[in-house]
Amino acid sequence: MYDAIIIGARCAGSSLALLLARKGYRVLLADRTIFPSDTISTHLIWAPGLVYLRRWGLLPAIAASNCPPIRRVSVNLADPGLTGSPPPCDGIDFQYCPRRTILDKVLAEAAAVAGAELREAFTVEDVRRDSGRVTGIRGHSRSGRTISDRARVVVGADGVHSMLARATGAAEYNARPAMTCLYYSYWTGVEAAEVHFIVRSGSAVGAFPTNDGLTCIVSIERIERFAGIKADVEQRYLQSLEIAPEFRERVRAGRRVERIYGTAESRNFFRRPYGDGWALLGDAGYHKDPVTAQGITDAFRDAELLADALDEAFSGRRTYNEALAQYERRRNDSVLPMYELTCHLASLDPAPEQLQLTAALDGQQQQVDRFVGTFTGAVPMADFYAPENVARVLAAAGGQ
Ligand SMILES: Cc1cc2nc3c(=O)[nH]c(=O)nc-3n(C[C@H](O)[C@H](O)[C@H](O)COP(=O)(O)OP(=O)(O)OC[C@H]3O[C@@H](n4cnc5c(N)ncnc54)[C@H](O)[C@@H]3O)c2cc1C
Structure with a gap:
């Protein structure tokens, strides 16, 4: 009998396993994959996400993976773009973009070192129930051997198509339809020491320096174009990188070194992330368009929130329902402003007020630094977009 069985061992599941194991709980961490393992996702981690990795003692392993610290962020919603250095977050003034083959392995290994039982190549097929309460799982190894296990709680950190969410009928709310499709690949010889994000009428591109001198370049298009793109991915991906002259020149100087990866799952x-004997974490519980690159940081934060909630419930300091209700509230309070920004940016059609504000920011470097800090999460949106701050930016622009 485990305290927790966690389905899915990437950034959400392994983080939770690590935290629970360090608190002394008996944890089974199961994934159908074997690490190192890639997944469809770019992998920019803003400074607030790195704060968690540092706290857990894992930042040195990422730093040692030959992935450069990124100190500047360039956001171009209309020419001229804005480039700034986001304010530090808890003393961290850089971002990292480690490949998922590296990040997820570091996390899964750390969970195992902390004492969690890591079971790879194991597919969870269904949950076990007792009088309606989830009490365990049933799954199979690659050899086909069926195994059942019991736990006080089963956590689905099993991604957007969560088996646990399906099995428990977890209710969805505040949903918005998919607005984008994304394609990305890896390039050598593209000069990009900073994060680039460029939006132009229904299209966007992002470029992030990653391990081993490569640059991850992502193309984002409106979902309506998905069928056309799928019919000719290579051509359409390359075309989309012509988005702005300066960016086009950088790309033309480089060479693509991997296949193109893509998805329209946005x-x-x-x-609702909990019920009798079960909980959801990461994309399984809260999913949004990748355009703002928040998923990994959200997974880290929610792993801490859920570890604390389960610890309170297991130790009897709170009832399970009280502790888990608080987990849901804290998660939602933390992400709601960014959720709105994400859904707005995913329309790939910046609002006139946003364009007016970004035009006004040109030349106000301190405010530009704070503006790009809203993307990293280092500057709360409520502060930057407070009416008095917006008025200050507009007034300063008028006086220039
Ligand atoms: C194109 C794209 C680009 C993105 N770019 C960024 C970015 O730059 N920065 C960022 O922060 N976020 C980004 N995201 C979001 C980020 O990838 C996700 O938020 C993050 O991966 C969620 O992690 P997770 O651990 O919840 O789920 P996942 O990473 O989806 O992991 C789920 C795991 O569960 C396992 N699993 C599922 N079902 C079972 C089962 N039945 N039995 C056993 N194992 C199972 C899977 O094998 C998998 O390993 C992007 C997403 C996409 C799609």
Whole structure:
């Protein structure tokens, strides 16, 4: 009998396993994959996400993976773009973009070192129930051997198509339809020491320096174009990188070194993340368009929130329902402003007021630094977009 069985061992599941194991709980961490393992996702981690990795003692392993610290962020919603250095977050003034083959392995290994039982190549097929309460799982190894296990709680950190969410009928709320499709690949010889994000009428590109001198370049298009793109991915991906002259020149100087990866799975929704004997974490409980690159940081934060909630419930300091209700509230309070920004940016059609504000920011470097800090999460949106701050930016622009 385990305290927790966690389905899915990437950034959400392994983080939770690590935290629970360090608190002394008996944890089974199961994934159908074997690490190192890639997944469809770019992998920019803003400074607030790195704060968690540092706290857990894992930042040195990422730093040692030959992935450069990124100190500047360039956001171009209309020419001229804005480039700034986001304010530090808890003393961290850089971002990292480690490949998922590296990040997820570091996390899964750390969970195992902390004492969690890591079971790879194991597919969870269904949950076990007792009088309606989830009490365990049933799954199979690659050899086909069926295994059942019991736990006080089963956590689905099993991604957007969560088996546990389906099995428990976890209710969705505040949902918005998919607005974008994304394609990305890896390039050598592209000069990009900073994060680039460029939006032009229904299209966007992002570029992030990653391990081993490569640059991850992502193309984002409106979902309506998905069928056309799928019919000719290579051509359409390359075309989309012509988005702005200066960016086009950088790309033309480089060479693509991997295949093109893509997805149109960009639905936006919250799920009720708990019930009798079960909980959801990461994309399984809260999913949004990748355009703001928040998923990994969200997974880290929610792993801490859920570890604390389960610890309170297991130790009897709170009832299970009280502790888990608080987990849901804290998660939602933390992400709601960014959820709105994400859904707005995913329309790939910046609002006139946003364009007016970004035009006004040109030349106000301190405010530009704070503006790009809203993307990293280092500057709360409520502060930057407070009416008095917006008025200050507009007034300063008028006086220039
Ligand atoms: C194109 C794209 C780009 C993105 N870019 C960024 C970015 O730059 N920065 C960022 O922060 N976020 C980004 N995201 C979001 C980020 O990838 C996700 O938020 C993050 O991966 C969620 O992690 P997770 O652990 O919840 O789920 P996942 O990473 O989906 O992991 C789920 C795991 O569960 C396992 N699993 C599922 N079902 C079972 C089962 N039945 N039995 C056993 N194992 C199972 C899977 O094998 C998998 O390993 C992007 C997403 C996409 C799609």
